[in-house]
Amino acid sequence: MDADDSPTKKKGQPGLFSAALSGLCPRCGAKTLFAAPARLADECAGCGLDFLGLERGGRFVGVVMMLLALALIMAALGVDEWLRPPPWASLLFWGPVTAGAVIFGLRFYKAMWVYHQYEERAE
Ligand SMILES: [Zn+2]
Structure with a gap:
């Protein structure tokens, strides 16, 4: 998946996906969007x-x-049903996955929101 190939990409702006991933400023493109x-x-x-x-x-x-x-939770229940892993394996797997998903979800959502607001104001 590469957001840079998207035909809707605006000139001079980084793709939203890479912007969220590395926290790029919507105006100057510096990696300054996230403090944490x-x-x-x-x-x-x-x-x-x-x-x-x-x-x-x-x-x-x-x-x-x-x-x-x-x-x-649905994914965790599905995997549990399918593989029936021991509880410690579930914890070991879903702990980091949940933390990663929440952090990335927040990053992506916030970057998307800031970019959206920035574009609205630019018009
Ligand atoms: Zn900037």
Whole structure:
């Protein structure tokens, strides 16, 4: 999966997928979007773009997280039913997978929201 091949990609902007993955600023493309793995920086250290101002109104994070948790639980139950792994194996596998999915889900969602807000304001 490579977002850069997408025909809807706008010129001069990084693909959303890679932007979320490496936390790129929507204005200057510097890797300044995230201060922590799943927390937005206050503003861009490169160009001063106000990330917190853009993030305001991103109030669906809770819903996104609930859907993600639900999907993970369903997946965990499915794998349990299918492979019947010992409990310690389940914990060892689903612990990191859940943490990774939540962090990436948050990153992707926040990056998407900031990019969306940035584009709306640019128009
Ligand atoms: Zn910037």
